Protein backbone atom coordinates (compact mmCIF):
# COMPACT_ATOMS: atom_id res chain seq x y z
CA UNK A 531 0.00 0.00 0.00
CA UNK A 532 1.29 3.41 -0.86
CA UNK A 533 2.37 5.32 2.20
CA UNK A 534 2.68 8.73 0.69
CA UNK A 535 0.71 11.50 2.33
CA UNK A 536 -1.29 12.32 -0.75
CA UNK A 537 -2.25 8.71 -1.14
CA UNK A 538 -3.64 8.84 2.34
CA UNK A 539 -5.52 11.94 1.33
CA UNK A 540 -7.06 9.98 -1.50
CA UNK A 541 -7.93 7.11 0.77
CA UNK A 542 -9.70 9.52 3.01
CA UNK A 543 -11.69 11.12 0.26
CA UNK A 544 -14.46 8.57 0.29
CA UNK A 545 -14.82 8.90 3.98
CA UNK A 546 -14.92 12.63 3.76
CA UNK A 547 -17.63 12.75 1.12
CA UNK A 548 -19.86 10.62 3.25
CA UNK A 549 -19.71 12.95 6.16
CA UNK A 550 -18.66 16.22 4.66
CA UNK A 551 -21.30 18.34 6.33
CA UNK A 552 -20.44 17.03 9.78
CA UNK A 553 -16.73 17.57 9.66
CA UNK A 554 -15.36 19.70 12.44
CA UNK A 555 -12.26 20.75 14.28
CA UNK A 556 -9.41 20.59 11.83
CA UNK A 557 -5.96 20.66 13.45
CA UNK A 558 -2.50 20.70 11.90
CA UNK A 559 1.05 19.83 12.89
CA UNK A 560 3.37 21.39 10.36
CA UNK A 561 6.82 19.89 10.84
CA UNK A 562 10.17 20.12 9.12
CA UNK A 563 9.43 17.07 6.95
CA UNK A 564 5.71 16.36 7.14
CA UNK A 565 2.40 18.09 7.70
CA UNK A 566 0.03 16.06 9.82
CA UNK A 567 -3.70 16.74 9.75
CA UNK A 568 -6.41 15.57 12.13
CA UNK A 569 -10.10 16.35 11.93
CA UNK A 570 -13.25 15.03 13.49
CA UNK A 571 -16.31 13.96 11.56
CA UNK A 572 -19.44 13.13 13.44
CA UNK A 573 -21.55 10.39 11.96
CA UNK A 574 -24.40 11.13 14.31
CA UNK A 575 -25.14 13.31 17.24
CA UNK A 576 -27.54 11.79 19.66
CA UNK A 577 -28.38 11.47 23.25
CA UNK A 578 -31.41 9.33 23.93
CA UNK A 579 -30.38 6.21 22.01
CA UNK A 580 -26.96 6.26 23.43
CA UNK A 581 -28.31 6.89 26.83
CA UNK A 582 -30.48 3.81 26.41
CA UNK A 583 -27.46 1.92 25.23
CA UNK A 584 -25.64 2.94 28.34
CA UNK A 585 -23.13 5.22 26.73
CA UNK A 586 -23.85 7.97 29.18
CA UNK A 587 -24.04 5.81 32.19
CA UNK A 588 -20.99 7.26 33.86
CA UNK A 589 -21.71 10.91 33.17
CA UNK A 590 -22.26 12.72 36.43
CA UNK A 591 -24.73 15.16 34.96
CA UNK A 592 -26.71 12.60 33.09
CA UNK A 593 -26.92 10.20 35.98
CA UNK A 594 -28.53 12.97 37.97
CA UNK A 595 -31.10 13.27 35.20
CA UNK A 596 -29.83 16.57 33.92
CA UNK A 597 -28.71 16.03 30.35
CA UNK A 598 -25.75 18.34 30.19
CA UNK A 599 -23.93 16.19 27.72
CA UNK A 600 -24.75 14.84 24.34
CA UNK A 601 -22.92 12.04 22.67
CA UNK A 602 -21.18 12.54 19.39
CA UNK A 603 -20.35 9.42 17.45
CA UNK A 604 -17.62 10.11 15.08
CA UNK A 605 -14.24 9.54 13.68
CA UNK A 606 -10.89 11.12 13.98
CA UNK A 607 -9.27 11.21 10.59
CA UNK A 608 -5.52 11.28 10.05
CA UNK A 609 -3.69 12.48 6.98
CA UNK A 610 -0.21 13.59 6.15
CA UNK A 611 1.56 15.50 3.41
CA UNK A 612 5.16 16.30 2.71
CA UNK A 613 5.97 19.79 3.96
CA UNK A 614 7.95 20.48 0.79
CA UNK A 615 4.68 19.94 -1.07
CA UNK A 616 2.64 22.23 1.14
CA UNK A 617 0.70 23.43 -1.90
CA UNK A 618 -0.83 19.95 -2.18
CA UNK A 619 -1.97 20.18 1.43
CA UNK A 620 -3.47 23.60 0.77
CA UNK A 621 -5.18 22.28 -2.36
CA UNK A 622 -6.58 19.37 -0.41
CA UNK A 623 -7.94 21.59 2.36
CA UNK A 624 -9.47 23.88 -0.20
CA UNK A 625 -11.03 21.13 -2.32
CA UNK A 626 -12.66 19.62 0.77
CA UNK A 627 -13.60 23.01 2.17
CA UNK A 628 -11.79 22.07 5.38
CA UNK A 629 -10.84 25.70 5.91
CA UNK A 630 -14.31 26.21 7.33
CA UNK A 631 -13.73 23.60 9.98
CA UNK A 632 -11.94 25.44 12.71
CA UNK A 633 -13.99 25.76 15.84
CA UNK A 634 -17.41 24.41 15.00
CA UNK A 635 -18.95 24.74 18.44
CA UNK A 636 -22.45 26.13 18.20
CA UNK A 637 -21.54 29.18 20.25
CA UNK A 638 -18.22 29.87 18.56
CA UNK A 639 -18.22 33.23 16.79
CA UNK A 640 -18.28 32.95 13.00
CA UNK A 641 -14.76 34.31 12.86
CA UNK A 642 -13.50 31.33 14.92
CA UNK A 643 -14.60 28.90 12.25
CA UNK A 644 -11.57 29.98 10.27
CA UNK A 645 -9.22 29.76 13.22
CA UNK A 646 -7.46 26.46 13.03
CA UNK A 647 -5.28 25.03 15.77
CA UNK A 648 -1.80 24.37 14.50
CA UNK A 649 1.46 23.26 16.02
CA UNK A 650 5.02 22.60 14.81
CA UNK A 651 7.45 25.11 13.38
CA UNK A 652 5.34 25.48 10.25
CA UNK A 653 2.54 27.06 12.27
CA UNK A 654 4.88 30.04 12.47
CA UNK A 655 6.63 29.71 9.14
CA UNK A 656 3.52 29.24 7.02
CA UNK A 657 1.00 31.38 8.91
CA UNK A 658 0.91 34.00 6.16
CA UNK A 659 0.58 31.40 3.42
CA UNK A 660 -2.45 29.78 5.08
CA UNK A 661 -4.03 33.19 5.57
CA UNK A 662 -3.41 34.20 1.99
CA UNK A 663 -4.43 30.96 0.27
CA UNK A 664 -7.21 29.72 2.53
CA UNK A 665 -8.23 32.60 4.75
CA UNK A 666 -7.24 30.42 7.70
CA UNK A 667 -5.74 31.93 10.82
CA UNK A 668 -3.43 29.45 12.44
CA UNK A 669 -3.84 29.50 16.20
CA UNK A 670 -0.43 28.34 17.40
CA UNK A 671 -0.25 25.60 19.98
CA UNK A 672 3.08 24.81 21.63
CA UNK A 673 4.78 21.87 19.95
CA UNK A 674 6.08 20.03 23.03
CA UNK A 675 2.82 20.53 24.87
CA UNK A 676 0.92 19.15 21.87
CA UNK A 677 3.13 16.08 21.70
CA UNK A 678 2.53 15.35 25.37
CA UNK A 679 -1.21 15.96 25.18
CA UNK A 680 -1.46 13.71 22.13
CA UNK A 681 0.56 10.95 23.74
CA UNK A 682 -1.37 11.09 27.02
CA UNK A 683 -4.66 10.99 25.16
CA UNK A 684 -3.67 7.95 23.12
CA UNK A 685 -2.19 6.11 26.07
CA UNK A 686 -5.22 6.66 28.25
CA UNK A 687 -8.06 6.50 25.78
CA UNK A 688 -7.14 4.17 22.99
CA UNK A 689 -7.04 0.46 23.51
CA UNK A 690 -3.93 -1.30 22.20
CA UNK A 691 -2.17 1.92 21.36
CA UNK A 692 1.22 0.97 22.80
CA UNK A 693 3.26 -2.08 21.98
CA UNK A 694 6.72 -3.52 22.28
CA UNK A 695 8.57 -4.96 19.33
CA UNK A 696 11.58 -7.18 19.60
CA UNK A 697 12.94 -10.16 17.68
CA UNK A 698 9.96 -10.04 15.35
CA UNK A 699 7.45 -10.24 18.19
CA UNK A 700 4.89 -7.50 18.68
CA UNK A 701 3.17 -7.36 22.07
CA UNK A 702 0.45 -4.89 22.94
CA UNK A 703 0.90 -3.37 26.35
CA UNK A 704 -2.08 -2.48 28.49
CA UNK A 705 -1.39 0.76 30.23
CA UNK A 706 -2.61 1.18 33.75
CA UNK A 707 -3.84 4.79 33.83
CA UNK A 708 -2.81 5.13 37.43
CA UNK A 709 0.67 3.97 36.66
CA UNK A 710 1.40 5.85 33.45
CA UNK A 711 3.72 8.55 34.80
CA UNK A 712 6.52 9.31 34.71
CA UNK A 713 7.69 8.23 31.29
CA UNK A 714 10.07 9.42 28.60
CA UNK A 715 8.53 10.46 25.30
CA UNK A 716 10.94 10.36 22.40
CA UNK A 717 9.54 12.01 19.33
CA UNK A 718 11.57 11.07 16.29
CA UNK A 719 10.66 13.56 13.63
CA UNK A 720 13.15 15.40 11.43
CA UNK A 721 15.01 16.02 14.68
CA UNK A 722 14.47 14.23 17.97
CA UNK A 723 12.90 15.62 21.14
CA UNK A 724 13.08 13.77 24.44
CA UNK A 725 10.46 14.78 26.96
CA UNK A 726 10.04 13.62 30.53
CA UNK A 727 6.31 13.41 31.13
CA UNK A 728 5.01 13.60 34.69
CA UNK A 729 1.31 14.14 34.11
CA UNK A 730 -1.28 15.99 32.08
CA UNK A 731 0.52 19.11 30.98
CA UNK A 732 3.37 18.33 33.33
CA UNK A 733 6.50 17.79 31.34
CA UNK A 734 10.04 18.90 30.61
CA UNK A 735 12.01 18.58 27.40
CA UNK A 736 15.15 17.03 28.81
CA UNK A 737 17.13 16.37 25.67
CA UNK A 738 17.16 16.17 21.93
CA UNK A 739 19.36 15.26 19.03
CA UNK A 740 19.67 16.57 15.52
CA UNK A 741 20.45 13.06 14.29
CA UNK A 742 16.92 11.94 13.52
CA UNK A 743 14.49 11.16 10.74
CA UNK A 744 15.65 14.08 8.64
CA UNK A 745 19.19 12.76 8.87
CA UNK A 746 18.15 9.31 7.72
CA UNK A 747 16.13 10.61 4.82
CA UNK A 748 18.53 13.43 3.90
CA UNK A 749 21.74 11.38 4.04
CA UNK A 750 19.98 8.39 2.52
CA UNK A 751 18.81 10.45 -0.40
CA UNK A 752 22.33 11.69 -1.07
CA UNK A 753 23.95 8.30 -0.69
CA UNK A 754 21.47 6.09 -2.52
CA UNK A 755 19.69 8.41 -4.95
CA UNK A 756 16.34 7.10 -3.67
CA UNK A 757 13.46 9.31 -4.69
CA UNK A 758 11.21 8.74 -1.71
CA UNK A 759 11.43 7.89 1.95
CA UNK A 760 9.53 4.68 1.38
CA UNK A 761 11.87 3.61 -1.38
CA UNK A 762 14.79 4.11 1.00
CA UNK A 763 13.05 2.15 3.73
CA UNK A 764 12.16 -0.61 1.27
CA UNK A 765 15.74 -0.74 0.05
CA UNK A 766 17.03 -1.15 3.59
CA UNK A 767 15.03 -4.40 3.83
CA UNK A 768 17.26 -6.04 1.29
CA UNK A 769 20.55 -4.74 2.63
CA UNK A 770 23.25 -6.17 4.83
CA UNK A 771 24.88 -3.67 7.18
CA UNK A 772 27.90 -5.87 7.79
CA UNK A 773 29.18 -5.05 4.34
CA UNK A 774 29.90 -1.48 5.45
CA UNK A 775 29.86 -1.46 9.23
CA UNK A 776 33.06 -2.33 11.02
CA UNK A 777 32.32 -5.05 13.58
CA UNK A 778 34.19 -5.80 16.79
CA UNK A 779 35.26 -9.05 15.11
CA UNK A 780 36.75 -7.11 12.21
CA UNK A 781 39.00 -5.31 14.65
CA UNK A 782 39.71 -8.23 16.97
CA UNK A 783 40.48 -10.76 14.25
CA UNK A 784 37.23 -12.68 14.38
CA UNK A 785 36.73 -12.91 18.13
CA UNK A 786 34.80 -10.60 20.41
CA UNK A 787 36.04 -8.46 23.28
CA UNK A 788 34.35 -10.46 25.97
CA UNK A 789 36.05 -8.71 28.88
CA UNK A 790 33.90 -5.65 28.24
CA UNK A 791 30.90 -7.57 26.96
CA UNK A 792 31.27 -7.01 23.24
CA UNK A 793 30.56 -9.99 21.00
CA UNK A 794 32.35 -10.17 17.65
CA UNK A 795 29.13 -9.29 15.83
CA UNK A 796 28.61 -5.98 17.64
CA UNK A 797 29.06 -2.95 15.41
CA UNK A 798 32.27 -1.26 16.49
CA UNK A 799 31.98 1.57 13.98
CA UNK A 800 29.06 2.34 11.69
CA UNK A 801 30.28 2.71 8.10
CA UNK A 802 33.80 1.96 9.41
CA UNK A 803 34.65 -0.61 6.75
CA UNK A 804 34.66 2.11 4.14
CA UNK A 805 37.89 3.46 5.65
CA UNK A 806 40.08 0.54 4.76
CA UNK A 807 38.45 -0.69 1.60
CA UNK A 808 39.59 1.05 -1.49
CA UNK A 809 36.07 1.60 -2.73
CA UNK A 810 33.94 4.44 -3.98
CA UNK A 811 30.33 4.96 -2.99
CA UNK A 812 29.26 3.40 -6.30
CA UNK A 813 31.04 0.18 -5.34
CA UNK A 814 28.63 -0.38 -2.46
CA UNK A 815 25.11 -1.62 -3.00
CA UNK A 816 22.54 1.05 -2.19
CA UNK A 817 20.59 -1.45 -0.09
CA UNK A 818 23.60 -2.08 2.17
CA UNK A 819 24.15 1.66 2.59
CA UNK A 820 20.46 2.16 3.44
CA UNK A 821 20.60 -0.67 5.97
CA UNK A 822 23.71 0.66 7.73
CA UNK A 823 22.29 4.14 7.85
CA UNK A 824 18.97 3.04 9.29
CA UNK A 825 20.72 0.92 11.86
CA UNK A 826 23.15 3.65 12.85
CA UNK A 827 20.47 6.25 13.40
CA UNK A 828 17.99 3.95 15.12
CA UNK A 829 20.66 2.58 17.42
CA UNK A 830 21.89 6.05 18.30
CA UNK A 831 18.38 7.25 19.12
CA UNK A 832 17.74 4.17 21.27
CA UNK A 833 20.98 4.71 23.15
CA UNK A 834 20.50 8.44 23.80
CA UNK A 835 16.92 7.78 24.83
CA UNK A 836 18.04 5.19 27.32
CA UNK A 837 20.72 7.49 28.78
CA UNK A 838 18.06 10.12 29.36
CA UNK A 839 15.72 7.58 30.91
CA UNK A 840 18.60 6.61 33.19
CA UNK A 841 19.16 10.25 34.17
CA UNK A 842 15.66 10.42 35.58
CA UNK A 843 15.09 6.81 36.60
CA UNK A 844 12.41 6.22 33.96
CA UNK A 845 11.59 2.66 33.04
CA UNK A 846 9.28 3.26 30.12
CA UNK A 847 10.28 5.01 26.93
CA UNK A 848 7.61 5.69 24.32
CA UNK A 849 8.85 6.36 20.80
CA UNK A 850 6.73 8.41 18.42
CA UNK A 851 7.29 10.45 15.28
CA UNK A 852 7.10 9.46 11.67
CA UNK A 853 10.65 8.20 11.42
CA UNK A 854 9.43 5.00 13.08
CA UNK A 855 6.73 4.24 10.49
CA UNK A 856 5.88 0.99 12.24
CA UNK A 857 8.99 -0.31 10.51
CA UNK A 858 10.15 -3.58 11.98
CA UNK A 859 13.89 -3.13 11.59
CA UNK A 860 13.76 0.38 12.99
CA UNK A 861 11.73 -0.68 16.02
CA UNK A 862 13.84 -3.78 16.55
CA UNK A 863 17.06 -1.77 16.48
CA UNK A 864 15.75 0.81 18.93
CA UNK A 865 14.41 -1.91 21.24
CA UNK A 866 17.67 -3.84 21.20
CA UNK A 867 19.62 -0.65 21.98
CA UNK A 868 17.38 0.14 24.95
CA UNK A 869 17.46 -3.45 26.15
CA UNK A 870 21.22 -3.76 25.77
CA UNK A 871 22.20 -0.54 27.49
CA UNK A 872 19.70 -0.95 30.31
CA UNK A 873 20.52 -4.61 30.89
CA UNK A 874 16.87 -5.32 30.26
CA UNK A 875 15.67 -2.82 32.87
CA UNK A 876 14.06 -0.30 30.53
CA UNK A 877 11.55 -0.93 27.76
CA UNK A 878 11.07 0.67 24.40
CA UNK A 879 7.41 1.08 23.53
CA UNK A 880 5.92 2.22 20.26
CA UNK A 881 2.66 3.92 19.43
CA UNK A 882 0.28 3.03 16.66
CA UNK A 883 -0.45 6.66 15.95
CA UNK A 884 3.22 7.46 16.21
CA UNK A 885 3.41 10.47 13.90
CA UNK A 886 0.18 12.14 14.94
CA UNK A 887 0.91 13.03 18.56
CA UNK A 888 1.39 16.75 17.87
CA UNK A 889 -1.62 17.04 15.57
CA UNK A 890 -3.79 15.22 18.12
CA UNK A 891 -2.53 17.50 20.86
CA UNK A 892 -3.42 20.56 18.78
CA UNK A 893 -6.83 19.03 18.12
CA UNK A 894 -7.37 18.54 21.85
CA UNK A 895 -6.70 22.20 22.45
CA UNK A 896 -10.02 23.33 21.00
CA UNK A 897 -11.48 24.60 24.20
CA UNK A 898 -14.86 26.10 23.73
CA UNK A 899 -17.43 23.47 24.60
CA UNK A 900 -15.11 21.20 23.20
CA UNK A 901 -12.51 18.70 22.92
CA UNK A 902 -10.40 19.44 25.92
CA UNK A 903 -13.42 18.61 27.91
CA UNK A 904 -14.39 15.88 25.56
CA UNK A 905 -11.00 14.29 25.67
CA UNK A 906 -11.16 14.39 29.41
CA UNK A 907 -14.53 12.74 29.44
CA UNK A 908 -13.38 10.33 26.86
CA UNK A 909 -10.35 9.32 28.81
CA UNK A 910 -12.17 9.16 32.07
CA UNK A 911 -14.85 7.01 30.57
CA UNK A 912 -13.14 5.03 28.00
CA UNK A 913 -15.52 2.19 28.65
CA UNK A 914 -17.80 4.19 26.43
CA UNK A 915 -15.39 4.06 23.54
CA UNK A 916 -16.93 2.35 20.55
CA UNK A 917 -16.49 -1.36 20.88
CA UNK A 918 -14.05 -1.73 18.04
CA UNK A 919 -11.45 0.84 18.65
CA UNK A 920 -10.05 0.90 15.54
CA UNK A 921 -7.45 1.59 13.51
CA UNK A 922 -5.95 2.63 10.97
CA UNK A 923 -3.94 0.78 8.44
CA UNK A 924 -3.98 3.58 5.94
CA UNK A 925 -0.60 4.83 6.71
CA UNK A 926 2.07 3.41 8.89
CA UNK A 927 -0.25 1.07 10.68
CA UNK A 928 0.16 -1.88 8.39
CA UNK A 929 1.86 -3.98 11.00
CA UNK A 930 -1.25 -4.09 13.09
CA UNK A 931 -2.83 -7.42 13.71
CA UNK A 932 -5.86 -6.04 15.47
CA UNK A 933 -9.05 -7.72 14.34
CA UNK A 934 -10.80 -4.43 13.81
CA UNK A 935 -8.18 -2.80 11.74
CA UNK A 936 -9.61 -0.43 9.20
CA UNK A 937 -7.99 0.77 6.06
CA UNK A 938 -8.91 4.40 6.23
CA UNK A 939 -6.73 5.77 8.96
CA UNK A 940 -9.47 6.64 11.45
CA UNK A 941 -10.12 6.23 15.12
CA UNK A 942 -13.77 5.62 15.75
CA UNK A 943 -15.23 6.63 19.02
CA UNK A 944 -18.05 8.19 20.89
CA UNK A 945 -17.39 11.29 22.85
CA UNK A 946 -19.38 13.37 25.21
CA UNK A 947 -19.72 17.00 24.38
CA UNK A 948 -20.99 19.47 26.90
CA UNK A 949 -24.17 21.14 25.78
Ligand SMILES: Nc1ncnc2c1ncn2[C@@H]1O[C@H](COP(=O)(O)OP(=O)(O)OP(=O)(O)O)[C@@H](O)[C@H]1O
Nearest residue numbers: 561562563564719720721743744747759851852853
Ligand atom coordinates in the same frame (compact mmCIF):
# COMPACT_ATOMS: atom_id res chain seq x y z
N1 LIG B 1 6.55 10.05 3.26
C1 LIG B 1 7.56 10.58 3.96
N2 LIG B 1 8.25 11.62 3.47
C2 LIG B 1 9.25 12.15 4.19
N3 LIG B 1 9.66 11.69 5.37
C3 LIG B 1 9.04 10.66 5.92
C4 LIG B 1 7.93 10.07 5.24
N4 LIG B 1 7.47 9.09 6.04
C5 LIG B 1 8.23 9.08 7.13
N5 LIG B 1 9.19 10.01 7.07
C6 LIG B 1 10.19 10.20 8.13
O1 LIG B 1 9.56 10.94 9.14
C7 LIG B 1 10.32 12.09 9.50
C8 LIG B 1 9.39 13.21 9.89
O2 LIG B 1 8.65 12.81 11.02
P1 LIG B 1 7.60 13.76 11.71
O3 LIG B 1 6.54 14.09 10.74
O4 LIG B 1 7.21 13.10 12.97
O5 LIG B 1 8.49 15.01 12.02
P2 LIG B 1 8.35 16.54 11.60
O6 LIG B 1 7.24 17.11 12.39
O7 LIG B 1 8.28 16.67 10.14
O8 LIG B 1 9.75 17.08 12.11
P3 LIG B 1 10.08 18.11 13.28
O9 LIG B 1 9.18 17.74 14.43
O10 LIG B 1 11.51 17.87 13.60
O11 LIG B 1 9.76 19.45 12.71
C9 LIG B 1 11.13 12.38 8.25
O12 LIG B 1 12.29 13.12 8.55
C10 LIG B 1 11.43 11.00 7.74
O13 LIG B 1 12.50 10.42 8.41
Ligand SMILES: CC(C)(CO)[C@@H](O)C(=O)NCCC(=O)O
Nearest residue numbers: 651720721722723737738739740
Ligand atom coordinates in the same frame (compact mmCIF):
# COMPACT_ATOMS: atom_id res chain seq x y z
C1 LIG C 1 13.45 21.68 16.50
C2 LIG C 1 12.38 20.62 16.69
C3 LIG C 1 11.79 20.73 18.08
C4 LIG C 1 11.28 20.93 15.66
O1 LIG C 1 10.29 19.97 15.71
C5 LIG C 1 12.92 19.21 16.42
O2 LIG C 1 13.35 19.09 15.12
C6 LIG C 1 14.04 18.80 17.39
O3 LIG C 1 13.79 18.48 18.50
N1 LIG C 1 15.32 18.80 16.92
C7 LIG C 1 16.48 18.43 17.71
C8 LIG C 1 17.14 19.66 18.23
C9 LIG C 1 18.14 19.35 19.33
O4 LIG C 1 17.73 19.29 20.51
O5 LIG C 1 19.29 19.11 19.03
